[in-house]
Amino acid sequence: MGVARARPVGLHFAPMNREALLTSMYQSMLASLGESRWWPAESPFEMAVGAILTQNTNWKNVERAIDNLKTARALTPEAMATLPSDELAALIQPSGYFRVKAQRLKGLVTFLDQECDGDISLLAERDLDELRPMLLTIKGIGPETADSILLYALGQPSFVVDAYTRRILSRHGLLPEDTHYDEVRDFFMDALDPDPAMFNEYHALLVRVAKDFCLKKAPQCEACPLREYLD
DNA sequence: TGCCAGGCCGGGT
DNA sequence: ACCCGGCATGGC
Numbered sequence: 543m544g545v546a547r548a549r550p551v552g553l554h555f556a557p558m559n560r561e562a563l564l565t566s567m568y569q570s571m572l573a574s575l576g577e578s579r580w581w582p583a584e585s586p587f588e589m590a591v592g593a594i595l596t597q598n599t600n601w602k603n604v605e606r607a608i609d610n611l612k613t614a615r616a617l618t619p620e621a622m623a624t625l626p627s628d629e630l631a632a633l634i635q636p637s638g639y640f641r642v643k644a645q646r647l648k649g650l651v652t653f654l655d656q657e658c659d660g661d662i663s664l665l666a667e668r669d670l671d672e673l674r675p676m677l678l679t680i681k682g683i684g685p686e687t688a689d690s691i692l693l694y695a696l697g698q699p700s701f702v703v704d705a706y707t708r709r710i711l712s713r714h715g716l717l718p719e720d721t722h723y724d725e726v727r728d729f730f731m732d733a734l735d736p737d738p739a740m741f742n743e744y745h746a747l748l749v750r751v752a753k754d755f756c757l758k759k760a761p762q763c764e765a766c767p768l769r770e771y772l773d
Numbered sequence: 774t775g776c777c778a779g780g781c782c783g784g785g786t
Numbered sequence: 787a788c789c790c791g792g793c794a795t796g797g798c
Contacts (some may be wrong), residue, residue, distance in 0.1 A: 581779095597780040603795055638795035641782085644780095684781050704779045749779065777797090786789080 549761050560733040563716075567771055568740070571747040575754075578746035581694050586662045587654075588617055589695035593687045595637040597725040606636035619660035623651045646682030666696045674700065685723045693745075699736035702745045703727050706752035709739050713756065715773040 558566070583589040588608065610633040611617040616625055625633075631644035651660070654763045657676070658664040666674060670692065677688040685703070692700035703726045712719040717729060734740070755766040763769055 548784065593779090596778090599780085600778045600796070602797075606796090636795060638778090639780090639793045640795080642793055646781090682781065686780065690779080702779085706779070706793085737775090745779090752779095774798105775798105776793100780793105782792090784790090 554693070555734075557750045561727070563771075564662070564730065564733050567768060568744050568747065570770070571751060571767045572743065575747060578743060578750060580742060580746035583694075585617075586666075586695040587619060588723055590650060590662060590691045591617065591622075591647060593690040593694070594650065595643060595680065596697050597643070597687060599638050603637050607634040607640075610636070619651045619654050619662070622647060623655060623660075628710060642682065647719075648681075649680045649682055662695060663724070666698070669699055673698065693738060693741055697738045699738045699741055701727050701730040701734075703730075704745075704749070706749045707745070710748055710752055710756065710768070714768065714771050721752065 581589065581592065583592060591611070592604055592608060595607050608617070611622075612735050614633055616622055616630065616633055622630065627648060630647060631640045634640050634643055636645070637643060653676075654660050654662055673696070674688055674692060677683050677691060678685070683691070689700045689702040692698040693702055703723055708717070708719065708721065708726055710728065711717045711729070712721075717726060721729075730741075730744070734744075751766060751768060755762045755768075763772075
Protein backbone atom coordinates (compact mmCIF):
# COMPACT_ATOMS: atom_id res chain seq x y z
CA MET A 543 0.00 0.00 0.00
CA GLY A 544 1.08 3.59 0.30
CA VAL A 545 3.30 2.80 3.16
CA ALA A 546 5.03 0.07 1.21
CA ARG A 547 5.99 2.67 -1.41
CA ALA A 548 8.20 4.39 1.10
CA ARG A 549 11.80 4.25 0.05
CA PRO A 550 13.91 2.33 2.48
CA VAL A 551 15.59 4.65 4.90
CA GLY A 552 19.32 5.12 4.69
CA LEU A 553 21.68 2.24 5.16
CA HIS A 554 22.48 3.44 8.63
CA PHE A 555 18.90 2.75 9.69
CA ALA A 556 18.11 -0.17 7.46
CA PRO A 557 17.88 -2.67 10.29
CA MET A 558 15.36 -0.58 12.16
CA ASN A 559 11.67 -1.15 11.83
CA ARG A 560 9.38 1.80 11.52
CA GLU A 561 8.43 1.89 15.17
CA ALA A 562 12.06 2.00 16.19
CA LEU A 563 12.86 4.69 13.65
CA LEU A 564 9.93 6.94 14.52
CA THR A 565 10.58 6.47 18.23
CA SER A 566 14.23 7.28 17.77
CA MET A 567 13.42 10.43 15.81
CA TYR A 568 11.04 11.46 18.55
CA GLN A 569 13.62 10.94 21.28
CA SER A 570 16.20 12.92 19.33
CA MET A 571 13.88 15.88 18.87
CA LEU A 572 12.72 15.76 22.47
CA ALA A 573 16.26 15.53 23.80
CA SER A 574 17.54 18.54 21.88
CA LEU A 575 14.46 20.77 21.90
CA GLY A 576 12.75 19.83 25.16
CA GLU A 577 9.01 19.59 25.73
CA SER A 578 6.75 21.97 23.85
CA ARG A 579 3.96 23.90 25.44
CA TRP A 580 1.77 23.38 22.49
CA TRP A 581 -1.55 24.98 21.76
CA PRO A 582 -2.44 26.41 25.11
CA ALA A 583 -6.14 27.04 25.52
CA GLU A 584 -8.41 27.54 28.47
CA SER A 585 -10.97 24.96 27.44
CA PRO A 586 -11.58 22.10 24.99
CA PHE A 587 -14.07 24.32 23.18
CA GLU A 588 -11.46 27.03 22.74
CA MET A 589 -9.13 24.40 21.30
CA ALA A 590 -11.72 23.30 18.78
CA VAL A 591 -12.41 26.89 17.77
CA GLY A 592 -8.70 27.49 17.37
CA ALA A 593 -8.41 24.41 15.17
CA ILE A 594 -10.88 25.91 12.72
CA LEU A 595 -9.52 29.45 12.87
CA THR A 596 -5.96 28.37 12.17
CA GLN A 597 -6.76 26.72 8.86
CA ASN A 598 -4.14 27.99 6.41
CA THR A 599 -3.56 30.91 8.73
CA ASN A 600 -0.78 32.23 10.92
CA TRP A 601 -1.39 31.47 14.60
CA LYS A 602 -0.68 35.09 15.51
CA ASN A 603 -3.77 36.18 13.60
CA VAL A 604 -5.79 33.46 15.29
CA GLU A 605 -4.81 34.75 18.73
CA ARG A 606 -6.28 38.13 17.88
CA ALA A 607 -9.52 36.51 16.80
CA ILE A 608 -9.66 34.42 19.98
CA ASP A 609 -9.04 37.53 22.07
CA ASN A 610 -11.91 39.28 20.32
CA LEU A 611 -14.19 36.33 21.04
CA LYS A 612 -13.21 36.33 24.70
CA THR A 613 -13.71 40.06 25.08
CA ALA A 614 -17.14 39.75 23.50
CA ARG A 615 -17.89 36.76 25.75
CA ALA A 616 -18.60 34.81 22.59
CA LEU A 617 -16.25 31.90 23.23
CA THR A 618 -18.91 29.48 24.43
CA PRO A 619 -21.14 27.17 22.39
CA GLU A 620 -24.28 28.94 23.58
CA ALA A 621 -23.05 32.44 22.80
CA MET A 622 -21.69 31.38 19.47
CA ALA A 623 -24.94 29.70 18.51
CA THR A 624 -26.90 32.83 19.34
CA LEU A 625 -24.61 35.39 17.74
CA PRO A 626 -25.61 36.43 14.21
CA SER A 627 -23.17 35.14 11.60
CA ASP A 628 -22.06 38.58 10.48
CA GLU A 629 -21.26 39.62 14.04
CA LEU A 630 -19.33 36.42 14.58
CA ALA A 631 -17.47 37.04 11.34
CA ALA A 632 -16.57 40.56 12.50
CA LEU A 633 -15.06 39.21 15.71
CA ILE A 634 -12.87 36.66 13.96
CA GLN A 635 -11.93 39.03 11.14
CA PRO A 636 -8.19 39.06 11.95
CA SER A 637 -7.93 35.31 11.31
CA GLY A 638 -8.75 35.69 7.63
CA TYR A 639 -11.40 33.83 5.61
CA PHE A 640 -13.69 35.24 8.27
CA ARG A 641 -16.99 34.68 6.47
CA VAL A 642 -16.40 31.01 5.73
CA LYS A 643 -14.87 30.43 9.14
CA ALA A 644 -17.90 32.00 10.83
CA GLN A 645 -20.05 29.45 9.04
CA ARG A 646 -17.69 26.66 10.02
CA LEU A 647 -17.89 27.67 13.68
CA LYS A 648 -21.68 27.73 13.40
CA GLY A 649 -21.51 24.22 11.97
CA LEU A 650 -19.37 23.09 14.89
CA VAL A 651 -21.69 24.46 17.58
CA THR A 652 -24.74 23.04 15.82
CA PHE A 653 -23.03 19.66 15.84
CA LEU A 654 -22.12 19.97 19.52
CA ASP A 655 -25.64 20.99 20.40
CA GLN A 656 -27.03 17.92 18.66
CA GLU A 657 -24.47 15.39 19.86
CA CYS A 658 -23.62 16.39 23.41
CA ASP A 659 -25.85 19.26 24.43
CA GLY A 660 -23.06 21.71 23.76
CA ASP A 661 -20.60 20.05 26.12
CA ILE A 662 -17.68 19.05 23.93
CA SER A 663 -15.89 17.24 26.75
CA LEU A 664 -18.64 14.62 26.76
CA LEU A 665 -17.42 13.50 23.35
CA ALA A 666 -14.20 12.26 24.93
CA GLU A 667 -16.16 9.26 26.22
CA ARG A 668 -16.79 8.02 22.71
CA ASP A 669 -14.58 5.82 20.60
CA LEU A 670 -12.10 7.45 18.24
CA ASP A 671 -13.20 5.38 15.27
CA GLU A 672 -16.77 6.49 15.80
CA LEU A 673 -15.95 10.12 16.51
CA ARG A 674 -13.63 10.92 13.62
CA PRO A 675 -16.14 10.18 10.83
CA MET A 676 -18.72 12.22 12.71
CA LEU A 677 -16.46 15.26 12.86
CA LEU A 678 -15.65 14.87 9.19
CA THR A 679 -19.32 15.30 8.30
CA ILE A 680 -19.17 18.88 9.60
CA LYS A 681 -18.73 21.27 6.69
CA GLY A 682 -15.37 22.96 7.01
CA ILE A 683 -13.82 20.26 9.17
CA GLY A 684 -11.38 18.20 7.15
CA PRO A 685 -8.91 15.55 8.30
CA GLU A 686 -6.36 17.85 9.92
CA THR A 687 -8.92 19.93 11.78
CA ALA A 688 -10.74 16.78 12.91
CA ASP A 689 -7.54 15.21 14.21
CA SER A 690 -6.54 18.44 15.94
CA ILE A 691 -9.86 18.52 17.76
CA LEU A 692 -9.65 14.83 18.61
CA LEU A 693 -6.11 15.04 19.93
CA TYR A 694 -5.89 18.48 21.50
CA ALA A 695 -9.45 19.09 22.65
CA LEU A 696 -10.57 15.54 23.43
CA GLY A 697 -7.34 13.78 24.31
CA GLN A 698 -7.95 11.01 21.77
CA PRO A 699 -4.91 9.26 20.23
CA SER A 700 -5.38 10.63 16.72
CA PHE A 701 -2.12 11.65 15.03
CA VAL A 702 -2.24 15.09 13.41
CA VAL A 703 -0.68 15.49 9.99
CA ASP A 704 0.05 18.88 8.52
CA ALA A 705 2.09 20.43 5.76
CA TYR A 706 5.19 20.41 7.99
CA THR A 707 4.82 16.73 8.82
CA ARG A 708 4.55 15.79 5.17
CA ARG A 709 7.48 18.03 4.22
CA ILE A 710 9.77 16.56 6.84
CA LEU A 711 8.87 12.96 6.05
CA SER A 712 9.47 13.44 2.35
CA ARG A 713 12.64 15.42 2.96
CA HIS A 714 13.94 12.47 4.94
CA GLY A 715 12.93 9.98 2.29
CA LEU A 716 10.32 8.24 4.42
CA LEU A 717 7.29 8.97 2.25
CA PRO A 718 6.67 10.60 -1.15
CA GLU A 719 5.75 14.29 -0.97
CA ASP A 720 2.26 13.72 -2.40
CA THR A 721 1.21 10.97 0.02
CA HIS A 722 -2.44 11.29 0.97
CA TYR A 723 -3.38 12.54 4.42
CA ASP A 724 -4.71 9.28 5.80
CA GLU A 725 -1.68 7.36 4.57
CA VAL A 726 0.67 9.70 6.40
CA ARG A 727 -1.49 9.42 9.50
CA ASP A 728 -1.45 5.61 9.26
CA PHE A 729 2.31 5.70 8.82
CA PHE A 730 2.56 6.98 12.38
CA MET A 731 -0.44 5.28 13.93
CA ASP A 732 0.39 1.80 12.65
CA ALA A 733 3.84 2.05 14.18
CA LEU A 734 3.36 3.92 17.44
CA ASP A 735 1.48 3.21 20.65
CA PRO A 736 -1.78 5.21 20.79
CA ASP A 737 -0.52 7.63 23.40
CA PRO A 738 -2.26 11.04 23.16
CA ALA A 739 0.43 12.89 25.11
CA MET A 740 3.13 11.47 22.87
CA PHE A 741 1.18 12.16 19.65
CA ASN A 742 0.67 15.69 20.88
CA GLU A 743 4.34 16.24 21.62
CA TYR A 744 5.45 14.48 18.43
CA HIS A 745 3.44 16.80 16.23
CA ALA A 746 4.63 19.84 18.16
CA LEU A 747 8.25 18.79 17.77
CA LEU A 748 7.89 18.22 14.03
CA VAL A 749 6.46 21.70 13.59
CA ARG A 750 9.25 23.23 15.67
CA VAL A 751 11.90 21.40 13.67
CA ALA A 752 10.34 22.55 10.42
CA LYS A 753 10.12 26.18 11.51
CA ASP A 754 13.37 26.47 13.42
CA PHE A 755 15.65 24.52 11.10
CA CYS A 756 14.16 23.65 7.71
CA LEU A 757 12.30 26.80 6.73
CA LYS A 758 15.06 29.27 7.44
CA LYS A 759 16.34 31.22 4.47
CA ALA A 760 19.51 29.25 4.96
CA PRO A 761 18.26 25.90 6.35
CA GLN A 762 20.27 24.94 9.40
CA CYS A 763 20.61 21.25 8.74
CA GLU A 764 23.86 20.91 10.71
CA ALA A 765 22.06 21.87 13.91
CA CYS A 766 18.81 20.02 13.15
CA PRO A 767 17.86 17.30 15.65
CA LEU A 768 16.93 15.09 12.71
CA ARG A 769 20.18 15.49 10.78
CA GLU A 770 21.22 11.90 11.51
CA TYR A 771 18.07 10.58 9.90
CA LEU A 772 18.68 12.02 6.48
CA ASP A 773 19.25 9.57 3.68
C1' DT B 774 6.40 43.93 -2.75
C1' DG B 775 4.95 39.87 -3.21
C1' DC B 776 4.59 35.50 -0.86
C1' DC B 777 3.19 32.79 2.80
C1' DA B 778 0.77 30.82 7.03
C1' DG B 779 -0.49 24.51 11.64
C1' DG B 780 -7.05 23.82 5.10
C1' DC B 781 -11.22 22.95 3.03
C1' DC B 782 -14.95 23.13 -0.37
C1' DG B 783 -17.17 22.97 -4.83
C1' DG B 784 -17.08 22.48 -9.59
C1' DG B 785 -14.90 20.90 -13.68
C1' DT B 786 -12.33 17.42 -16.32
C1' DA C 787 -9.25 10.27 -9.18
C1' DC C 788 -6.91 14.71 -9.88
C1' DC C 789 -6.78 19.82 -10.54
C1' DC C 790 -8.06 24.48 -9.60
C1' DG C 791 -10.05 28.85 -7.96
C1' DG C 792 -11.97 30.94 -4.02
C1' DC C 793 -11.76 32.31 0.63
C1' DA C 794 -8.69 37.11 3.51
C1' DT C 795 -5.75 38.71 7.11
C1' DG C 796 -1.17 40.39 9.04
C1' DG C 797 4.09 39.61 8.99
C1' DC C 798 8.32 39.45 6.85
